[in-house]
Amino acid sequence: MTIQTPVAQLTAEAYPKVTRKTDFKVIDSTDLNYFHSILSNDEILEAQSSEELASFNQDWMKKYRGQSHLVLLPNSTEKVSKIMKYCNDNKLAVVPQGGNTDLVGASVPVFDEIVLSLRNMNKVRSFDPVSGTFKCDAGVVMRDAHQFLHDHDHIFPLDLPSRNNCHVGGVVSTNAGGLNLLRYGSLHGNVLGLEVVLPNGEIISSINALRKDNTGYDLKQLFIGAEGTIGVITGVSILAAAKPKAFNAIFCGIENFDIVQDLFVKAKSELSEILSAFEFMDRGSVEMTIDYLKDMTFPLQNHHNFYVLIETSGSNKKHDDEKLNAFLSSALESKLFSEGVIAKDHADYERLWTWRKSVPPACNINGGYKYDMSLQLKDLYSVCEAVTKRLDEAGLIGDAPKPIVKSVGYGHVGDGNIHLNIAVRVFTKEIEGLLEPFVYEYIASKKGSISAEHGVGFHKKGHLHYSRSDIEIRFMKDVKKHYDPNGILNPYKYI
Amino acid sequence: MTIQTPVAQLTAEAYPKVTRKTDFKVIDSTDLNYFHSILSNDEILEAQSSEELASFNQDWMKKYRGQSHLVLLPNSTEKVSKIMKYCNDNKLAVVPQGGNTDLVGASVPVFDEIVLSLRNMNKVRSFDPVSGTFKCDAGVVMRDAHQFLHDHDHIFPLDLPSRNNCHVGGVVSTNAGGLNLLRYGSLHGNVLGLEVVLPNGEIISSINALRKDNTGYDLKQLFIGAEGTIGVITGVSILAAAKPKAFNAIFCGIENFDIVQDLFVKAKSELSEILSAFEFMDRGSVEMTIDYLKDMTFPLQNHHNFYVLIETSGSNKKHDDEKLNAFLSSALESKLFSEGVIAKDHADYERLWTWRKSVPPACNINGGYKYDMSLQLKDLYSVCEAVTKRLDEAGLIGDAPKPIVKSVGYGHVGDGNIHLNIAVRVFTKEIEGLLEPFVYEYIASKKGSISAEHGVGFHKKGHLHYSRSDIEIRFMKDVKKHYDPNGILNPYKYI
Known part of the structure; x- marks a missing residue:
C-alpha cells in the first residue's frame, strides 16, 4: 500500500x-x-x-x-x-x-x-549492431539508453513512465516490467551479463557473457530484482531489439472482463508477432481520466465497463495496418467489443496512448492508496471488484463528505498485472483497516503476487509470506546472509 | 570435446x-x-x-x-x-x-x-489458453508437450532435434537453447515457475508463479541449467507462444563470413518480428551433407564458402512471403549473397531445413570430435579457421590414410553459437593434443563460452575456468555446498 x-x-x-x-x-x-x-x-x-x-x-x-x-x-x-x-x-x-x-x-x-x-557512472560502454548487445554503466539514464539505441536502429527492450530519471542499473535491480514486457519479455531473459560489486568489494562480472552460456549456475540472475541488497550493479549488458518501423493502436469499449480475456486470446492469435501491448482500464479509471484531461475529446461515443488499448509494432506499416483492420472488423462482427477506433496517424496513435498513460496521474490528484499485483488472468479484475464492494458496503465511496472518490483498476492484461488505485479525499484509519490485510489475503488466496513489478523495498518487507512460502523465504535469507554477512547493504528492507 | x-x-x-x-x-x-x-x-x-x-x-x-x-x-x-x-x-x-x-x-x-x-512423472498439469501458461510434470517428453500445445493453438517456446526423447524437466535442467531461441528467447525468460525437490527432500515450489512476480530473489533461476546438481526438478510452468500460421525459408550461398553478418543485420531489420531462425553452414559441412543425402538434389546450382538458412514464421502467409521476397530481391541486388532460393511450398520448406538438420549426422558418420561454443559474432567462425589451419599444418587433413576427413563449422548465427566438428577416420592422441587445450584457450582469449548450450556435465567439469572467473567458480561451489551439503546429488560433475 x-x-x-x-x-x-x-x-x-x-x-x-x-x-x-x-x-x-x-x-x-x-x-x-x-x-x-x-x-x-x-x-x-x-x-x-x-x-x-x-x-x-x-x-x-x-x-x-x-x-x-x-x-x-x-x-x-x-x-x-x-x-x-x-x-x-x-x-x-x-x-x-x-x-x-x-x-x-x-x-x-x-x-x-x-x-x-551510481549517477556518475553514466557511460555507454559498447554496442554491437550485429548481435544487438548493448553494454553500459549502471548509472546511464534509461532515456539516454533509448536515445543511443534509437540512433543505432535498435530499441532498449523495456520502457517505463520514469524513463527520464531511472537508471539502467536501477531498472535491473528492481526487475522492472514496464510497457514492452508482452513483446520483449522479462529482464531475466534480456540481461546478458552484469558487473556487480559485492559487499566486501569483490567484483563479480559476467558482462562479457554471450547470448548462450551454459557454464554453471547463472549467478547474475540473483542480482536481477535484488534491489541492491546483495551487491551493487555497476555495469549491464543487455540484448537490444531491432527498432520497429511501424506502430499502430486501437482503443475500444467492452462490457465485461470475460470478453476482455476473449479479445486478448484473439489478439494473440491474429496479431501474434506484431502485438506489443494489451492494456485495460475500468470505467472508473476512464471517468477520472476524462475529468483529468478536460480539454481532450474522448475517442469513443459511448461509455463502457472496460476499455482496452491494443498496440501493434512491426517492420511493415501496410502489413500491420491490414492485420489490425481485419482484427478490428472481425472483433466488431463477433461483438467482442461494442465500439472501437483505430489510430488514423501517428498523432492519433499518441492520443490514444494518452488515455492509458494518464490514468495514474488522474487517479492521484487527491492522493490515494495504490497496489501493484499480479494474478491469473481469470482472477485479475476480481480483486478490484472485491475491494470496491468492501469499501462501498462500508458506505465510504461517493460524493463528499465520503472519504473515497473512486476505487478503480487498470493495468497490463498481457502480463496479468493490475494496478488498484483507491482515490481518496482524506486518508483514514478506517479505510486502511478495511484494505489491509484484506488485499494481501485476497491475493494470497488466489495464489497471486503482492508485487508484480514494483518490488519489495521497505514497504512490503513484512508481507512476503503472502506470496512466498516459508522455505522460499528461508532460502532468500540464506542468499542475503551469504553475500552480505555483515548486513551492511540496503539494511531494514527486502528480506 | x-x-x-x-x-x-x-x-x-x-x-x-x-x-x-x-x-x-x-x-x-x-x-x-x-x-x-x-x-x-x-x-x-x-x-x-x-x-x-x-x-x-x-x-x-x-x-x-x-x-x-x-x-x-x-x-x-x-x-x-x-x-x-x-x-x-x-x-x-x-x-x-x-x-x-x-x-x-x-x-x-x-x-x-x-x-x-522422472519418466513416470509424465502428466500435463494444466494449460491456460488465455495467458499461455503451460504446467507439466518434469518427465513429459518434449514431443508430447509440443503436440499438446499444438492442439491448443500454441507452441512450446523451444525445440530440439532430440524432441522425441528429451523431457521438459531435463531441458530446463540443461538450459537448452535449440532452434527457436532467436525468436522466443531463453528459458531464463520463459520459465515462469519450477517445482523442485531439494537433496534433503524439501519441496520448493514457484510453479504457481505468474508472469510478473517481484517478491524477492528469483531462486528458480539457479535450477535452470544446474543439471540436477542442487535439486530435482519435478514440475515446470512455462510460457507458451501463439502458434504461427505460416512458415517460410530461404537457402543461400555466401562468399565470406563478414557478409553472413551483414545479411544477419539486414534480416533482423527487414524481417524483424517474423525472423525465427538464421543458421549457417560452411562449405565443408555442406560437402559432407551432400555425400550423406546422396539421393537429394542440392537446392543451389553452385558451391559457396558459406550457406545460410533463414526461416520466417508469422500470422499471415501473404504478408510473410511479401517480406521474404522483398528481402531476397534486395539482398541479391546488394550482392549480399551469390545465389538463393525461397521455399515454393511447405514440402520445399521442409527440404531446405533438411540441408541444415542433416549436418550433424553427416559429420558423425566416421565419428568425430565435437565442440559447442559461443563467441561474439565477429569471432564466431574464426575458431573453426584457427583449428582447421592448425590441423592442416600438421598434415592431418585429407584423403586416407590421413586421419581427418574434414574440420567443419556450422551453427546458429542468431545466438552466436558455433558447432565445430572434426570428422575423423580414426581417433589419435596427436589430434587430441593439437585440439586441447588449444580450442579452450582460443575461446578464452576471445572471451567466449566453452559451452553454449550443451552444459558442463562430467565432460567439461575441469574446464570451467576457461569461461568463468575464480570468484564465479567459488560462488558456484558455495551454491552447491549450500543446497547439497552432503554432495549426494549428481556427484563427480559440474562444479
Missing part, C-alpha cells in the same frame, strides 16, 4: 518500531578522510550541502525520508569496490541508489546509511 | 583418476526394503533386469557408462521427496535423469549412484 502525501515524513518517525542497528558504525572524520583520499570533490556530498543531500534522502512518492549525511558518487567500478570494501571492513551501512524513482522505499536510507549513487 | 566411439566404455575405467567417494553408502537390503515400501514394482528397476538397467547407465553419445544397480522411477513429487530425504539421511548418491539425451555425460552415473528417473 502506498499512501501519497504531499509532505515527507522521516521514515524513522513514521515507523518507530524500526530501530537503527547498533552494530553499524556512525561515520566519523577518519571515514570521511578515507573517502576523500579515493574520490574527487565532485564525487562526495556532505552534510553542509544539505539541500542537495535532501533529494537523496527523499523517495519519489514522498513517503519515505532518510537521514543520511553522506552521499558518495564514484565514477568507476574500482572506486565502488574500494568504497564497499572499506564500508564492509568498518561496518558502515550503505544504500545503493540509481535514479531514485523506486516506488517501495528501496532506494533511500532509513537512518544514517551512506548513499552510494 | 566429445569423442564418439561405437562401443561404450565404463567411465570409471576411461577416467581412472576419478574415484568413488568413500563417504557414499553402498546400497544394501535395508535401503531396497525402504524403496519397496514407498514405491510400486513398476517404479523400481533392480540389478536382475540388467538389460533395461544398461540403458540408464549409458549416455546418448555412448561415451560414458555408469554402474548403477538401482533405478527408481517414482510417479509423484511426494515420492521423489521421500526418496531424496532417505538418500540424504543415508548418504546414498543420486543421479536425476530425464530423457537421457544429454551430450556431456551429465545424466548417467559414474559409479553406483542411484538413477532417479
